[in-house]
Amino acid sequence: MTPANLAPAESAIDIDAQQIRDAIRDAIVERRLAPGTKLSETDVGSLFKVSRTLVRAALQALSYEGLISVEKNRGAFVASPSVAEAQQIFATRRLLEPVILREAAPHIGKTQVTELRALLAEEERLTNQRGAPARRAEIKASGDFHLAVAAMSGNAILKRFMDELVARSSLVIALYGQSVISSCGHSEHQQIVDALETKDVATACALMLQHIDHIEADLDLRPARKGSDLKDAFHL
Amino acid sequence: MTPANLAPAESAIDIDAQQIRDAIRDAIVERRLAPGTKLSETDVGSLFKVSRTLVRAALQALSYEGLISVEKNRGAFVASPSVAEAQQIFATRRLLEPVILREAAPHIGKTQVTELRALLAEEERLTNQRGAPARRAEIKASGDFHLAVAAMSGNAILKRFMDELVARSSLVIALYGQSVISSCGHSEHQQIVDALETKDVATACALMLQHIDHIEADLDLRPARKGSDLKDAFHL
DNA sequence: AAGCGCGATATTGTATACAATAATAGGCAA
DNA sequence: TTGCCTATTATTGTATACAATATCGCGCTT
DSSP states (O other): OOOOSSOSSTTSSOOOHHHHHHHHHHHHHTTSSOTTOEEOHHHHHHHHTOOHHHHHHHHHHHHHTTSEEEETTTEEEEOOOOHHHHHHHHHHHHHHHHHHHHHHGGGOOHHHHHHHHHHHHHHHHHHTSOSHHHHHHHHHHHHHHHHHHHHHTTOHHHHHHHHHHHHHHHHHHHHHBOOSSOSSOHHHHHHHHHHHHTTOHHHHHHHHHHHHHHHHHTBOOOSOOSSTTHHHHHHO | OOOOSSOSSTTSSOOOHHHHHHHHHHHHHTTSSOTTOEEOHHHHHHHHTOOHHHHHHHHHHHHHTTSEEEETTTEEEEOOOOHHHHHHHHHHHHHHHHHHHHHHGGGOOHHHHHHHHHHHHHHHHHHTSOSHHHHHHHHHHHHHHHHHHHHHTTOHHHHHHHHHHHHHHHHHHHHHBOOSSOSSOHHHHHHHHHHHHTTOHHHHHHHHHHHHHHHHHTBOOOSOOSSTTHHHHHHO
16 A cells, blocks of 8 residues: 555755654544554655655654554554553653643643633534544644643653654554543543642543543454464354 | 764674664763764774775764754754753763662562672772773763663663663763762662662652762763853853 | 945755665475 | 476676865955
């Protein structure tokens, strides 16, 4: 499969590695590229009208983020996190997000609440809209909420860690998600903002943990899936 | 300055990007390469007897880790974290290391304690040894202790986050450290292991925070240093 | 003498060419 | 027909060539 669904409107002249990286990352996060999809250097290159050099740079960067895996002499593939990796990703989010919330809380005033509510509004708008593009935008918007909170912590390092975790979460949801319905309960984000607005950090943290639980509850993280249990797959 | 102190014994045939990256990272972490040092692509390439292609790949990877900064059309330099960055690095360690400790604690049994004590013994051996190479090894060993604990958490993602933080901490210490003496109080590591051995996680966390405080206390993180305050520098 | 501008030089950015490895298909033998 | 082996093809890995940009030094001007 040659991904023809990669470059939205990047026909602007003079693409650089960073833009390619962002375009591919967006495509992965919005699930236009399925886990396992091969990203051939020449294909991607011709798509963006650049040489393999820049493509390789972009792919290398994405592999560092854990969004693609490059196999020596075989090429780059959109990552398919194993069950174990999926569990680690969410375990890490459970550990980090409360910490981030506590860090961010002191910096959250009227301005920040307004900013977060704007994100919520956008989420809601997308929820009420139908069609695949809206679903994709919704996935991204849902992640953006978590990232916005992380940014408010004022700690760029934490923000970067969350960038990675949110992006990889999207992959996990693509692989193991069951309900087609939105990945993130929108109302839960709302409740978290409410708690933040009243400076009730403890409640906000509790809600965040519940929220992550709910996301993970929608996942089917049973061991199978890895070819080994073929008989099991047919037996039922 | 062309770094002649980079490749220890890498004359082994067929170096790849990963090895170059590791060699440079070690050189940075062990402070054989000072912050601000320029890493010219051709120089590094001829040093390892590879083309610029591989060097660029290695440099790109290191820039993701925050160990070097690449300026467009100007080249790559060993990073010199600003005061603000330095503070964020340590702030993040203060947030993460207790979390890691709590995660690791359940997995720490006799075997793990033995492993940690072996690291402590190595640290002590180096402390009692004189000469620059021993000092370098000591810096690395001190970081290795923190990384070993992170590894015991069983969470590869947390481990990777700590990899980055420990490496960058080494840069900060190189830049802002005052005492020439060892960066990490060795006895503090020992106390932490003692607490872990008795499953006293709360104490271990408290000791860890104190430990980080002590490291940071040895730093001179006053704003100056950035050229702007020349008059201040001479005034005193 | 100091400052400015311009040309020479060196270094990085990108594309391409070549080498090495893996995937594929076809044919041969059992 | 099935299985294996080989030749072919395609793709990645690495080096090199060329283009673009920045740096440095020289000479000119004021």
